[in-house]
Amino acid sequence: MRVRNKIRPEIGDTQCGFVEGKGTTSAVYILRMIIERALERQKDIYLCFIDYTKAFDRVKHWEMIKQLKQLLVDGKDLRIIKKIYWQQTAAVRIENETSPFQIIMRGVRQGCVLSPDLFNLYSETILRNLDEYPGIRIGGRMINNLRYADDTVLIAENKEDLQKLIDIAATESKRMGLKLNSKKTEIMVISRRPNLNADLFVDGTKLKQRDSFKYLGTIITQDGKNHTExxxxxxxxxxxxxxxxxxxxxxxxxxxxxxxxxxxxxxxxxxxxxxxxx
Structure with a gap:
């Protein structure tokens, strides 16, 4: 609980995953409202739905501990977390043969009550660098990303701004050991004007543009309406x-x-x- 109380104030309010009082419907509601407000003001919306390759398994333990130290987590709690994560080993057994044991240096542990908060803190470091970049202004506030755990949407008013967000997210993710899956990361342009195209890239790979996307179980379409859903x-x-x-x-x-x-x-x-x- 002490560690959780240190972590949670650091998590941005665009994160809806593993946060008390929020859930998938919170993220869906926020995205729908952003779309509605933008279309009311005759603005286009450029979205990038990021897909990470095994995000929870790629968390670097030493980076995670570094972040906890920066939060001034109590030394006793820090030692407990180190014991849970550091110097853990694993081997693969197939029939009667067992591979050599390897030290596990990445990944949050499944079933650990702290894992959701540790992952949120880790991913927060990646997205925090987007704060100074433009997105969509709603209620006097600039929003350029929306998250549910590792399900991340980048939001901008034009393709140039969205490309900047994608580049920063890709660079920061790589620095932290996470990898954007360019085959499953997709973009969408929501507009009252039909058939707007956007050529956007991740590490030189052109992203697929969709006219509909299933986000957290709901269908988002390029016209911004709910009929299909x-x-x-x-x-x-x-x-x-x-x-x-x-x-x-x-x-x-x-x-x-x-x-x-x-x-x-x-x-x-x-x-x-x-x-x-x-």
Whole structure:
């Protein structure tokens, strides 16, 4: 808890992952509102959906400890974290053969209660250098990125600014040991003007431009509207309803149980992200 209390004030408010009171719907809502406000003001929005290659497995332990020291984490807590991470070894066993043991020098540990906060702190160092660059101004505030853990969206009003953000994110990520997957990192231009193209690159590789993208389970389209997402929600809910129809129409099962099944298995699928529909 002491370490967590040191870390959490350092996490930017554009991070919605592993943060108390926030979740995937928070990130979806923020992105939808940014899109709505920009289109109201006749502005285009250039988005880059970053995909990291095994982000949680590539965290450098020595960099992580360095960041904790900079936060003046208590020496006793720091020693405990070092014991958890440093000098851990692993080997691969296939049938009766075992490889030599290797020291693990990267990655946050799965199942550790501190891992989410440690990763957020680590990724914060990468994105912090974007603060001085332009993005989209909403409510008097400049926003150029939105995150849910390692799911990162870079946001700008034109392709030149977005390219700058991509370059900085790629450089800082590489410095910290993380790698942008250029094959899965994709861009989108949201505008009232159709068919706007943007040639953007990561390390010389041209990024694929999409007219729709599934972000945290919801469909974002280049026109900025929700029609495609709502239709997809209805279709998914119908499919699940048909699968559960024998249970939901079984008169031998109490109406209370059937209602609970409907609320548990159908409603969440239908209504996910509805807070952001406009």
């Amino acid at each position: 709502i239709q997809a929600r209805i279709a998914q809910a119908k499919t699940n309803f048909q699968k559960m129809k024998p249970l939901l129409t079984n008169n031998k099962i109490t109406i209370t149980t059937r209602k609970q099944a409907l609320q548990c298995y159908i409603e969440p699928i239908l209504m996910y992200g509805c807070e952001a529909w406009f």
